[in-house]
Amino acid sequence: MFSKLLAAGAALLLMASSPALAQTQLKLATDSGAKGSPSGDALDRWAKLIEDGTNGEVQVDVFYQNELGSQAEVFDLFVAGDVDLMINWPITAYDERLGVLFTPYMVTSWEEAFEAYKPGGWVNTMLVGIYDDLGLKFFGPWPEGFNGVASRGKYAMTPEEASSLKIRVPAMFPMAESVQALGYQTATIDWSEVFTAIQTGVVDGDGANIIYWDYEYFRDVLDYYNQTKMQFVTGIIAMNSGSWDKLTPEQQKVVEESALTVMEEAFEQAQERDQGYIEKAKEAGMNYIEPSPEQLKEMAERVRSQVWPMMESRVGAEIMETIRANAGGL
CATH class of the missing domain: 3.40.190.170 (Bacterial extracellular solute-binding protein, family 7)
Incomplete structure (x- = not known):
C-alpha cells in the first residue's frame, strides 16, 4: 500500500511539472492607447482570445500606454524579451528599415492597404523579414487609417x-x-x-x-x-521570438490565429471608426x-x-x- 501511494504521488508530481500543464504568463503591452481606447480594447481582445484558446494554460497580463515607460523604453523591453507581445508603433532607432511602415504615399486607399498588409501581401512579406532580424515575430498590422x-x-x-x-x-x-x-x-x-x-x-x-x-x-x-x-498609419501586432519559442506548438497556433483575428477585426472596424471620429471632431x-x-x-x-x-x-x-x-x- 505504501509503495502504491509513493507511485501515485510521484505521478501527480510529474503531471504538475509537465510543461504542457504548466501555466505560462505573458506580458502584452502597447506604447499608445489607454484602457478603453481602440488599441487598449484590441489588447484586451487579443489577451482573452489567447487565454480562452489555450484553456487558461497561457495567461496574459496587459499593460497600457505609459504603464511600462515611454515609447522607446517599452520597445527596449520588447526587443529584450521582458515584454512578450505588443501592439505598438515601433521607433526606427533599432532598424531604419522599419521606416517602410511610414513610407509616405505608399498606399492611397483602404483597399490597397488591406491587400498590401494582409498575410502574403507585399508589405507584409517585407516586414516579416525585417522583424525576424530584430528577434521579433511579425503577425500583421493593426490598422488605424490615413493621417x-x-x-x-x-x-x-x-x-x-x-x-x-x-x-x-x-x-x-x-x-x-x-x-x-x-x-x-x-x-x-x-x-x-x-x-x-x-x-x-x-x-x-x-x-x-x-x-x-x-x-x-x-x-x-x-x-x-x-x-x-x-x-497609412498602423500599429504592429508582434511577439518576441524568444517568447514565441518557449510556447508549445499548440499554444503558438492559438497566439498566431488570435493575432490574425485581431488584425482582421481592425480592418473591418478602422474605416468606420475613423469616419466616426471625423464627425466627433467636427461636432x-x-x-x-x-x-x-x-x-x-x-x-x-x-x-x-x-x-x-x-x-x-x-x-x-x-x-x-x-x-x-x-x-x-x-
Missing part, C-alpha cells in the same frame, strides 16, 4: 503657408522628413509632452497622426485637422480640411520626390524597388 496635420490658429495647403508652422512629429523615420517635404518646420517631442507643447506654443500642432489621437487628446488646443494622407468645433484629389496629387508628388530617394540609402535599394513597383497610383 494628417492638426494645427492651432491656422492651417496650410501650400509649402509657403506651411513654412510658418512648427509641427510636432514622432521619432520615426521618415515622419519628420515627410512633414518637412510639405513645407512645415518640425520638432520631435515625446507623446506624453505633446499637449503641453501645443498649449504653451512650443509647437503649432501635431503631425502624422490619424484624427482619433488629435481629437481624443488635443481637441482643446487644436483648431484644424488637414487630412493630408501622407501615411467639437475642430475644422476638418479635406484636400481635393488635385491637391493630394500635388502633395504626394512633392513628398515622394523628396523623401523616397532619401529612404533608399536608409532602408535599401531592394526595398525601395519593391515599394516603387507596388505603390498605389496617384
Whole structure:
C-alpha cells in the first residue's frame, strides 16, 4: 500500500511539472492607447482570445500606454524579451528599415492597404523579414487609417503657408522628413509632452497622426485637422521570438490565429471608426480640411520626390524597388 501511494504521488508530481500543464504568463503591452481606447480594447481582445484558446494554460497580463515607460523604453523591453507581445508603433532607432511602415504615399486607399498588409501581401512579406532580424515575430498590422496635420490658429495647403508652422512629429523615420517635404518646420517631442507643447506654443500642432489621437487628446488646443494622407498609419501586432519559442506548438497556433483575428477585426472596424471620429471632431468645433484629389496629387508628388530617394540609402535599394513597383497610383 505504501509503495502504491509513493507511485501515485510521484505521478501527480510529474503531471504538475509537465510543461504542457504548466501555466505560462505573458506580458502584452502597447506604447499608445489607454484602457478603453481602440488599441487598449484590441489588447484586451487579443489577451482573452489567447487565454480562452489555450484553456487558461497561457495567461496574459496587459499593460497600457505609459504603464511600462515611454515609447522607446517599452520597445527596449520588447526587443529584450521582458515584454512578450505588443501592439505598438515601433521607433526606427533599432532598424531604419522599419521606416517602410511610414513610407509616405505608399498606399492611397483602404483597399490597397488591406491587400498590401494582409498575410502574403507585399508589405507584409517585407516586414516579416525585417522583424525576424530584430528577434521579433511579425503577425500583421493593426490598422488605424490615413493621417494628417492638426494645427492651432491656422492651417496650410501650400509649402509657403506651411513654412510658418512648427509641427510636432514622432521619432520615426521618415515622419519628420515627410512633414518637412510639405513645407512645415518640425520638432520631435515625446507623446506624453505633446499637449503641453501645443498649449504653451512650443509647437503649432501635431503631425502624422490619424484624427482619433488629435481629437481624443488635443481637441482643446487644436483648431484644424488637414487630412493630408501622407501615411497609412498602423500599429504592429508582434511577439518576441524568444517568447514565441518557449510556447508549445499548440499554444503558438492559438497566439498566431488570435493575432490574425485581431488584425482582421481592425480592418473591418478602422474605416468606420475613423469616419466616426471625423464627425466627433467636427461636432467639437475642430475644422476638418479635406484636400481635393488635385491637391493630394500635388502633395504626394512633392513628398515622394523628396523623401523616397532619401529612404533608399536608409532602408535599401531592394526595398525601395519593391515599394516603387507596388505603390498605389496617384
